[in-house]
Amino acid sequence: GPRLMVHPDVEADGARVEVVGALVGGALVVAERERASGIHWLFCTEREAGELAGRGLLRRLTHQYHWDNAGYASFDDFTAAMTSKRRKEVRRERARAQSHGLDIRLLRGDELSREDWDALYGFYRNTIAERGAIPYLKRGFYREIARRVPERVRAVIAYEGDRPVAGTLNFMKGDRLFGRYWGAVDAWDALHFECCYYRLIDYAIAEGVTRFEAGAQGQHKIARGFLPSATHSAHFLAHPGLRDAVARHLDYEADAIRAEMAMLADHGPFKSASDADLPDRSG
Structure with a gap:
């Protein structure tokens, strides 16, 4: 979303260029005064x-993975838009997840107990420890x-009896859902x-969520x-040498990102326009 706070009246008056210039100029003054390495x-x-x-x-282009709600009526309606192979795989994965005998619940924050919150924090710490990252x-x-x-x-939490054993912490804002932190005590x-x-896709469909942003990796x-x-x-980088090196990298990276996004889009899970007219024999 927008990161430069420009009043709508300024947009209407055509003064955005001056306001944006003032915002950026002010930020750079503060950065220099505070001897910040970057903004x-x-x-x-x-x-x-x-x-x-x-x-x-310096401008950077990257990508994340988003699920967009195409007006699906149900999870089955969503998977019906997939190729037969991917639809079967999704069904198998859901069946395997249910086969462990865990009670999987989606809960709002005001429905979580203190034990649930402690468990979510513990899941986060487990994941951080596994990856050798800083908590x-x-x-x-x-x-x-x-x-x-x-x-x-x-929050989506899996319980073994009354004990939370795995879960993910997510956030709603407007009509969008943001996936964040996952963890578990076992595999x-x-x-x-x-x-x-x-x-969470189930939830998004039921609640009319337009987009589910699951994060950058994977x-x-x-x-x-x-x-x-x-x-x-x-990005502003104060050190000239670092700035020049990063600028050269970002040019190469942007070309690679565009090529990667095009390749990934061509290998997506959904039927092509020609496939959509074929009869569904997957059962």
Whole structure:
């Protein structure tokens, strides 16, 4: 979404160029005063990326994987748009996830118990430890979102009896759903796909969610209904040598990203226009 706060009246008056220039100029003054190494506008709009690039910032093109609601009436309606092979695979994965005897629930933040919140934090720490990463979120963060924005939280938790054993923390904003943190205390075949993707797609269809953004990584999402979507950012780097090196890299990277997105789109899970007219014999 927009990262430059420009009032609609300014747009109407045609003064956006001056206002954007003032915003960027002010940010650069603050960066110099604070001796900041850089300023980063992340996930801005394509228009903003162009405006910022026009003021000397480095523009970056990347992509994430998004599921878009094409007006599906049900999960079966969604999978009906897939090729027969992918539809069968999705059904098999959901069946495997259900075969473990776990009770999988989708819950709003105000429906979560203290034990549920503690479990979600524990799942996050497990995933971080497995990847050797730094746990930048602390337990207090989970307590704060439980207190401040429980209405935005959508958690999918798998229970073994009364014990939470796996789950994912997600957020709603407007008509969009954002997938974030997954973790588990053990490994169960296909449970990750059910908790991170399929159960949330079920929810999105039922609630009229227009887009489910599942994050940046994982080409495995393609086969499960998520397609690459361009994302944009702009960057100021104070060190001239670093700035020049990054600028050269971003030019090469943008070409590679465009080629990759085109390739991934051609190998998506959905029927082509010609396939859509063929009879469905998959059962």
